[in-house]
Amino acid sequence: MNDPFDGILSRDQIRTLVGVVEQGSFQRAAAVLGVQQPAVTQQVRRLEERLGRQLFDRTAAGVTLTPDGEAVLIYARAMAGLGAEMMRHFGEPAQDTVIRIGIGEEIGRTALPNVLAVFARLHSNFRFEAVCALPSRDLCKALDDGQLDAVVARRDPARPSGHVISTEPTIWVGRPDMKLPVADPVPLILPTAGVLRDTVLATLAGASRTWRIVFAGASLAILEAAIRAGLGVSACTPRTELTEAVPLGGDAGLPQLPDSVFILEEAQTRRSDTVVAFGEVLRTAARLSFAGGGAVSEPNLDTSRL
Secondary structure (H helix, E strand, O other): OOOOOOOOOOHHHHHHHHHHHHHOOHHHHHHHHOOOHHHHHHHHHHHHHHHOOOOEEEEOOEEEEOHHHHHHHHHHHHHHHHHHHHHHHHOOOOOOEEEEEEEEHHHHHOOHHHHHHHHHHHOOOEEEEEEEEOOHHHHHHHHHOOOOOEEEEEOOOOOOOOEEEEEEOOEEEEOOOOOOOOOOOEEEEEEOOOHHHHHHHHHHHHOOOOEEEEEEEOOHHHHHHHHHOOOOEEEEOHHHOOOOOEEOOHHHOOOOOOOEEEEEEEOOOOOOHHHHHHHHHHHHHHHHHOOOOOEOOOOOOOOEOO
């Protein structure tokens, strides 16, 4: 099976795509790039076939990007920026570029692996130092203290900063054999602190439901064990896919939870080109995947696993 991340954008395709966007036509882009117009048309056609998406709307007045084309352009410019940075690195003594990121566990389990795979194909002279935690407030404090370059986690309503990369449903989960409907007091399995915990408790209070926290833990793995043991119910996004936990529908009698919002927030200082490029790749991956429910796969850019 071919590696789905190899060869998505070649150097010539990046130059061609950016050239067409900047010049507004295939003919003018060909002149700037020093090639014939059929070569430009062929490069764009090959890229569209490779991704399975139309990138340009073609009219008599010229060409404009489609929404998919705008997303791919972000990738192309990120790749070009990384290529320039890589050349600067080769001109200097070899050294790793460190990206220090804080990751919410739900993102770490779902989108992050594919984002890292794409990023690693673009730039090898770097290394990650990652902190993974459930309470996004702890990660944001580390960001403010200069200990992290970026945070990818649940948005804290008390901190409306950062770029939204995904808004997803929040669902109740429990063991498949759980007795329904869930009676009061609702037995809860929750993080020891954080946005998800606060959201669940506020939702139950708003529905005039009583509860008791039967298990609290600082990691998804620990919470997952309690759910598998049948101690109670918990909450997560559908993508989290906890082992031996199933979504609880309307027959559970539990109030609907508000959506989960995930953000990328970058440090306002010490923003290297590599950190900025990583953020661009993450935002683009979110745009192409989260909303469509898909992963990068061969041969088309089907984003169902991100």
